[in-house]
Amino acid sequence: MSAFFNTLPGAVAQGMIWGIMAMGVYISYKILDIADLTVDGSICTGACVCAVMVVGGAPVWLAMLVAVLAGALAGVLTGLLHTALGIPSILAGILTQLILYSVNLAILGGKSMVSLAGNREDLLLSMSNNPSAILVGTISVALLIVVLWLFFYTEVGLTLKSTGDNPDMSRAQGVNVKLNKVIGLAIANALVAFAGALLAQYKGSANINDGRGAIVIGLAAIFIGLSVSLKIKPNFVVSLIGVVGGGIVYYIIYSIVILMGLKTDYLKMLSAIIVVLFLAVPYLKGEYFTKRKPIPLPGEHDAGGDGHA
């Protein structure tokens, strides 16, 4: 039990970072209704850009800003592949992810890893100081939620929501649906890259394999979070808080599973199983466990019919 409490701060700190990434996934998956697989690449891009720039002597805020812009650019690429070239959104995301693998290698200078071990004092957070990492995470989450909340209630932000919710209605109301998808994917991947930049600092390194399976972790965080937050109050801010909370819960489960002695090799499979469960349970409930109304017998029928079908 005490082992669990020892790992808890680390789980919370990491969970917050992945929760920020999950907010990005929330924007693409829930708001734009696009399963954007770019994130596996853009989180790594964020980590690589941040690490390489800090090692190169840039101040950490600048490194993070450039990381965020790089993420946004990745989102724009996916958006353009989808909207301007007509590639299905899932495939567009996969293609960008593949492109980013090469790009990330190039950023890392052909190496598979860049260490931040020599730059400890430049960084905002580190796994050697979890309480301060949690503080940085909390402040970041709070700021991001406020900014996103303000943005999604502006004239532009409302049309971003309607774009995902009903593209036909949006076009009929003069909304440029294609442009909105590009903007939305840029914002989503900017958030993801921001999480990547935090992750690199927390871990003290950027690795070419960082972020593999990130989309699944993001979806798991969303499903865990929304399963609670939608019951409390189904609005935007509560949903975002729920999503970050989902990321934290995910990492707590993760650390418990490790403590129970599961080989870390199986953790990706565990993430996938969580997502499968959250997607399958509501479906199966609807499919097999809903009581059907009995068909009324002739004569039992409501007599108000007027012949219209």
Place this chain on the structure above:
Amino acid sequence: MLKLTNLQKTFNPGTINAKTALSGFDLHIAEGDFVTVIGGNGAGKSTLLNAIAGVWKPDYGTVQIDGVDVTNMPEHKRARYLGRVFQDPMKGTSPDMEIAENLSIAARRGTRRKLIWGCTRKDRETYREMLAQLGLGLEDRLSSKVGLLSGGQRQAVTLLMATIRKPKILLLDEHTAALDPKTAAKVLEITDKLVTENKLTTLMITHNMHDAIAYGNRLIMMHEGRVVVDVSGETKKQLTISQLLGLFEEASGSAFSSDKVILSK
């Protein structure tokens, strides 16, 4: 106000499923006209509205709205001139957003959307009054998600959205066809009220001959992508359903065939 010249549209050209939906279609609608459009299955009615709305480009011909050639203008840009209500009540509103948010998106149709508050308290007051006019009790549900409304209520909200910013042309694509008769009548009543009050130039497709005659000041009947009957003014007012069927048979050389229309006589 609306001028369609030699519009042509063939779907799946060059295949066994090729279907000419519009063939050399000409139509001129004057400002303030309320035109009802009726026709059999596959006569090209919806194709006509989609051509005006810019859902796709016609193969030939031009679309002019208020003197502007919009033939090559994409759907979302053309939207500034148009108000649209679809047959499917699910299609015209954003279900996961509030009634007020839906209206505020529509109220900014054709404007450059900015990074300022998208639905202000003042907006909500205005919408409350507008919704009260519908007489459906929606004025107290401004913050409800549209997805919670019934089909008829959603069509009424869509109508309000289509007209909240006065469109040059209001396009109604069988917008009461998916509703039960009582709700359909109510939505039609609201339609007529909004059109008359705002003096809107309107094109309304309907499958109901009675409604086609009762509403508007001009009636056109389509057959195989062409206008075969076009009556307006006094002639239209005096028209009966059997006369209309007679006119159709005379013009097209075939009996009128539409299960929906025949059944809803």
